[in-house]
Amino acid sequence: MGMDARKDIWHGELVLLGGHTIPWLNALKQAGWICHHCHDLRAAETLLLETGPCLGVVDLSHDDFSLQAIASLVNRHKQVRWLALVRDEQLSIESVCQFIVSFCIDYFTSPIPESQLLKTLGHQRGMLTLERKVWPKLGHFGQQGLQGNTPVMKKLLQHVKRLAAADMPVLIQGEIGTGKEMVAEAIFQASTRAKGRFVAVNCSSIGRSWAMKGSESECCFEAARDGVLFLNEVTSLPQDRQQELVQWLQDGRFTKENGSEVSAEPRLIAATHYPLDTLVSEGRLSKALYYRLNVLSLTVPPLRERGDDLLMLADALLLKYARQYNCGVKAFSDNARQAIATYNWPGNVQELVGRIKRAVLLTEQKNIEADHLELPRQADDKQSLKKIREESERSALLSVLENNRGQISAAARELGVSRATMYRLLNKHDLIPPPRDLGQNS
Template sequence: MVAQCQTKTNSGRLIAIGCNYEPWIALLEQSGWKTHCCYDLRTADSILEEYSPCICIVDLSNNDFSLNSISLRANKTKQVKWIAIIKKEQLQTDAICQFINNFCVDYFTVPIPSSQLLDTIGHQLGMLEIESSSWVEITSKHDMGLFGESKSIKQLRDMVRRVAATEVNVFLTGENGTGKELIAKSVHNLSKRKNVPFISVNCGSLAHDDKKMAFLRASSPSQEDEKSTFNGTILLDNVEELSKELQDELLAYLQTSSGDSLNDDSCCDVRIVASSSSDLESAVANGEFSKELYYRLNVFHIKVPTLRERGSDIFLLAEKFLAKFANEYSTMASSFSDDSKQLLLRYSWPGNVRELINQVKRAALLAEGNEVRAEHFDLPSKANLKQSLRNIKDEAEKDVLMAVLETHRGQVASAAKDLGVSRATMYRLLNKHNIVPDVRHYNNSYMQE
């Protein structure tokens, strides 16, 4: 059921699954909502995808739907406020209680208290409007780092939105070229510090003999003024390249409540985002990087996905970059030929988004007409085709396994049943992808949410 609220001040969307035309629906319509019932889950999927952010009311009182199917859909949606309708006796059912606890902002028992439901929906509509403003900012201003529709990039957007609202230090890891600096900028611009400076410092370029927190002094907007104050966000890029001396300086800063002890004449109110493309845990184990500093920086870890993990996002990004460069270089290139699309999707992209940008820039310059063809890219046309297709299939298979395990909280037997395979086959697939289901991990994840 889709409903659109068209009051004097608000507009919103309401999806209701499995609901009959009841008095509370009539009350919603009288208050300005248009209501339409939806019983088919495939239709609900398309509506949820098209109209998110939205509110979804699901009627579980008649047991018309598999709770696992509803849970799977609720787990995939990050901008949907779920409200459950149940019978009072269903509160004695653990699965129902877990669903409400994990996914719902509220629930109502039949018969529905219409006025209370209307108040709840109105409040959640207001919450959606507040949250949506943050998502608009993410997707419009910083989409080069967070643009895409793959599962991995949606999860990344969600983590960025959540951590940006806090003041904790963030640790970004990922291969070269994945866009870690763009993610750091998104964290900054979605935080309360968005109106103060964001400074990126390459730790490999810092002087190893500088004793006064070189990265803070180097990033100060007024280096000549010894009493200047820097309030902002600093990205410590390639943090693994900090010298031992600067590691000690940074640790000393993090161990104090302010930066005053580092320099009597300056004051810093800084949020630190650190990034690394190397295995910093191994560096800690080898004594090359301070263990205490590592744990101080790694308060909230974000692993930035590789481009090959993002599936069809590759082509979405390519289209976006092509439009940008065609405009920048005044070329006619506006689309990709079929062979160029196949080439983009099957290539493994070891250089990630940075490599894609360079390749699309080259193609935009070489294309003589409207269409970009495969020969305009400096990429192998047929090499590793079978391997690339196998990688795409394996990544998709792994994503499905992880999603189903998450839905079933790590329970292999129930996950296998949902997939329609035997437990033996399920374990074989888990071993193939090195997935070790940990029931405690999934339970803790749900409790934290």
């Protein structure tokens, strides 16, 4: 389906919840609208996730659903522009009035004035057209390492799409290396924040202030003002930084060290691989921050739970890096695919990326063989947590060195460590550059 056709369908879709014989629904269909009539909220949930931004009409006049259930559904789908249909006497019910004011752009009472309703729907369709121009990626996102057709990945993609539409803090959990930052970027790209900045901060490197690296005057809240602030390993924050974060989440204000006040309101997405309940019970995570963060959450599944999607992701990464490095590698051999499918991948996506990238760079053949991936033998597969962490650390060092073209000082600044610490880490993982590089001004 071409992009223009997709836009036409997107702007002309309407979901009706409840109600019985609806004459104006036929008029809309004749005018080219795609109309869905749902009498079941679970079916509506699935439909709204698949449809994305559209118009929604809630028929409250027949009391088909409880108002609480409807409110819960509508609140989860902020990408939909909702209208309500009610009886005159329902306007004396406080809860009905509250629902309309909180969630709907307009309402109509029975008997429904068909011409006026159709005119309103047509106007809202025009508003959706304008929104599409302003936020062209709303409800849509690139693959971002989230390829998959298995139930576990479909569930993750549904969660990403749903959370993108809700402009609220999100907590992403998952093992080391599962791609939590990629998921955060996917949420960002599919949201109304996509025209702003995506600012990623490693909380383990935050010290006495929230200042951005290389800037004493700008804090990360300012840098992500209209976009998304991604706090990786948020549970590593010191207690005083946790208190400041809670305060900012409460009133949207932050006072910098120089006394100036910042009132920027970026969307917060936080991530951690630690179990939050344990950290709260140990006193390492404040209860106030826990309750503020753990409202909208999702868990990124490890590679070992992704089934056939693992090979789909591996193929996508192979194509990406073969193009990036202009290599002649075309595919994985059968034995390499078998090795990828049977390996446990304790380092998850980070480990997969590292091994495929290395194989692409070092292989002179058209096919990558199992030996090129240098995977541990199955007998050695029970790796310790320490080894897993070291593998992830090494992968991160390789990535940051590549991003900074081998410049040690620049890589150290990006990681938020001193040059001496950077050399210690490089020595630890046997990554010290050749002598000719050591003489460069890094």
